Structures are given as C-alpha cells and as structure tokens.
Amino acid sequence: MPAKKDFKRKLPVTNNRNTKTDTFNMFRKTILIKRPTLKTFFACLVLVITPALLNAQEDTTIVRNLMNEGLIRMENSDYKEAIENFDKGREMLHKIAIRKDERNRNVIRSLQLTRQAEREIEQGNYEQALTLLNEAIEYNDRNIEAYKFRGSVRLTLEEQIERSRDRNYAALLNDYTNALRITDRAIENSPRRSQERAELEKEKAKILINRAFVKMQSRRRSAFHSAIDDYTLAIRYDDQNWDGFLGRAVAHHSIREYRREVNDYLSAINLIEKYDHRLTDEEWAKMYLNVARAYSELRQTNLAHEYATRAYNLGNLEAERLMERTRP
Numbered sequence: 001m002p003a004k005k006d007f008k009r010k011l012p013v014t015n016n017r018n019t020k021t022d023t024f025n026m027f028r029k030t031i032l033i034k035r036p037t038l039k040t041f042f043a044c045l046v047l048v049i050t051p052a053l054l055n056a057q058e059d060t061t062i063v064r065n066l067m068n069e070g071l072i073r074m075e076n077s078d079y080k081e082a083i084e085n086f087d088k089g090r091e092m093l094h095k096i097a098i099r100k101d102e103r104n105r106n107v108i109r110s111l112q113l114t115r116q117a118e119r120e121i122e123q124g125n126y127e128q129a130l131t132l133l134n135e136a137i138e139y140n141d142r143n144i145e146a147y148k149f150r151g152s153v154r155l156t157l158e159e160q161i162e163r164s165r166d167r168n169y170a171a172l173l174n175d176y177t178n179a180l181r182i183t184d185r186a187i188e189n190s191p192r193r194s195q196e197r198a199e200l201e202k203e204k205a206k207i208l209i210n211r212a213f214v215k216m217q218s219r220r221r222s223a224f225h226s227a228i229d230d231y232t233l234a235i236r237y238d239d240q241n242w243d244g245f246l247g248r249a250v251a252h253h254s255i256r257e258y259r260r261e262v263n264d265y266l267s268a269i270n271l272i273e274k275y276d277h278r279l280t281d282e283e284w285a286k287m288y289l290n291v292a293r294a295y296s297e298l299r300q301t302n303l304a305h306e307y308a309t310r311a312y313n314l315g316n317l318e319a320e321r322l323m324e325r326t327r328p
Contacts, residue, residue, distance in 0.1 A: 062092065110140035117149055126153050144179045144203070151175035151210060169217050176211035183207060205238035212247055216254070227251045242271040249290070258297040265291045285316035292322055301326040 070085030113136035120129035130153050136146040151172045158167040183204045190197040212230035215223045231248035234241065249264035265287065272279065279287075292307035305326035311319035 066092070106139045107143075110136045110143045110146065113139065114143060114146045114149065117146075117153075121149065121153065126156050129153050130157070141178075142182050144182050144207075147175045147179040147182075148207065148210070151179070151214070155214065164217075167217070169214050172214045173211060176207055176214065179207045180204065180211070201237040202241070205234040205241050205244065208234035208237070209241070209243050209247055212251070216251060219254075221255060224251045224254045240271060240275075242268040242277075245271070253290075253294065256297075258294045262291060262294045262298070265294070281314040282316070285311040285314035285319070288314070289316055289319050289322075292319065292326075296322060296326060302328060 066085050066089035070082040070089065073079075073082035073085060113132050117129040117132035117136065120126075120132060130150065133146050133150040133153065136143055137150070140146075154172045154175065155169075158169060158172070161167050183200060187197060187200045187204065190200060208230045212227040212234070215227040215230065217223075228248055228251045231244050231251060234244040235248070238244070245264045245268040249261045249268065252258070252261040252264060269287065269291075271277075288307045288311040292304045292311060295301075295304035295307060305323060305328065308319045308323040308326060312323050
C-alpha cells in the first residue's frame with residue numbers, strides 16, 4: 001500500500017538550471033484532493049439532478065397531453081378512445097414513478113460511494129478509492145465529484161510510476177472533460193445572474209485548472225499553450241481564484257513568456273493578500289523567488305534584487321546567489 005500522500009498546498013518554484021522539470025515538480029501539489037465545501041456539494045447535487053428533472057418534465061408533458069386529449073374525446077362522446085388515452089397516461093405515469101425511484105436510488109448510492117472513496121483517499125488507499133469511484137460513476141455518470149476525485153486519484157497513481165514516459169494521462173483528461181461537460185449543461189439550464197449559476201461557474205473554473213495542470217504533464221510546447229487557454233478560461237469564470245493565475249504563471253515560464261509570468265504571479269499575490277489567505281514563510285519565499293527569477297530574465301535587476309531579498313529574508317537560501325548577482 002503506498003504511503004499516504006501530503007495534499008497540503010505548495011507553491012511552484014522555478015530553477016534556471018532545469019526550469020521545466022523543477023517547475024513541474026513544485027507545481028504538481030496545486031492539484032488537490034479536497035473535501036468539498038457545502039456550497040460545492042449542493043452545486044454538485046444540482047449537476048446530478050438537473051438532467052433527470054428535465055427528462056421527467058418532458059415525460060410529464062406527454063402525460064398531460066394524453067389526459068387533455070382524453071377529456072376532449074369525452075366531450076365529443078368518443079368514450080372508447082378517451083379511455084385508451086387515460087390508460088396510456090396512467091401507464092406512463094407508473095413507468096415515470098418507477099424510473100424516477102430507481103434514478104434517485106442510483107444518485108444516492110453514487111454519492112455514498114464517492115464519500116467512501118474520499119475516506120480511502122484520506123488514508124492513502126488510492127487503489128481502493130479508484131475502485132469505489134469507478135462504481136460511483138457506473139451508478140450515475142453525471143456525478144461530477146466522482147469524476148474530479150477519480151482524476152486526482154489517477155494523477156497520484158500515475159506519479160508513482162518511476163519513468164515519466166510510461167505514464168498515461170489521457171484517462172485523467174477524459175475525467176475532467178466529462179466533468180466540464182456536465183457542468184456546462186447545468187450552467188445552461190440555470191437562471192442568469194443567479195447564485196446557482198455563480199457557484200457552477202466557480203466549480204467549472206476549478207475543473208479547468210485541474211485539466212490545465214494535467215495537460216502540462218506532457219511538457220510539449222503545444223500542451224503549454226493549450227493549458228494556458230484552460231487557465232485563461234478558468235480566470236474568466238472566476239477571477240478571484242489565485243490558483244488559475246499561479247498555474248498560468250508556470251505555463252508562461254515554460255514557454256519563456258517572462259513578462260506574462262510576472263504579471264500572473266503579481267495577480268496571485270494580490271488575491272492572496274486580499275483574502276488574507278495564510279501561507280507559510282516557506283511558501284511566500286518560493287513565490288517571491290519565482291518572481292525574482294522572472295524579473296532577472298527580463299533584465300530588470302532592481303526588481304529581481306527586491307524579490308530575491310524578500311525570499312532570502314524569509315529563509316530561502318537559494319535566493320542568496322540571485323540576490324548577490326542583482327545587487328545594485
């Protein structure tokens with residue numbers, strides 16, 4: 001059984017000696033398996049139930065039409081035809097009730113399996129969690145939480161494979177893409193400018209951030225550009241989620257877009273300070289060092305020295321060399 005993995009948030013750091021490799025090694029911890037908030041839980045219930053309600057409404061409309069047609073035929077003294085209409089409507093109502101009951105049982109069972117999988121994840125039992133999540137999706141293929149957790153679990157298991165070229169990230173992308181498909185459908189069916197739609201859009205941003213991270217694992221230039229597109233869309237849906245800016249900063253660094261990297265890091269820093277998010281000195285130091293290195297690449301030595309000094313004062317000894325090299 002693999003050792004329990006630490007899912008605490010860690011910030012990315014870049015390294016001039018091997019920028020892409022070190023960037024990925026530090027940034028992979030931004031994909032977290034987290035307990036969903038109460039708002040997220042109810043948003044996911046909406047995602048699960050909304051398509052079922054739409055189907056039920058369509059069936060109910062058919063029953064109503066049959067009943068109305070039966071009443072019209074009764075008024076015209078076509079009793080035989082009216083009874084046929086009423087019988088058809090009654091049979092359809094019975095089928096709807098059975099189908100709805102079974103669907104509800106499947107939805108509840110799927111959510112129960114997802115919660116069991118979450119407990120297995122907390123204990124580091126990823127293989128068992130994966131089995132439970134597969135079963136949860138079999139019971140309800142609209143369970144967005146199951147897709148998200150399964151994507152994160154698969155990422156953890158793939159990372160345990162020693163050689164990176166033997167890892168297969170395609171299934172992870174499929175999980176996040178399926179989750180996005182379900183979310184998009186729910187967003188389309190939610191009232192504009194409603195709290196429900198706002199929560200769904202924030203949920204979509206999180207999924208896009210996860211998918212973008214997985215895309216970057218191939219370390220191809222085209223994959224970085226595709227990841228940047230996902231991060232940008234995530235920021236459009238939720239511009240208060242600093243993970244989107246952090247991830248895009250790493251992607252920009254990987255294609256040597258240092259000015260955009262700096263801008264994204266500074267945006268993330270502003271948001272973290274705005275919401276008073278508690279970071280450790282080590283995490284702040286790593287972020288400042290990233291900014292310092294990007295400024296150094298842009299030959300803005302004064303700013304590079306300023307941020308390297310911040311990192312060093314917080315205990316990051318790696319920043320000392322850059323601080324000396326950029327000293328005015």
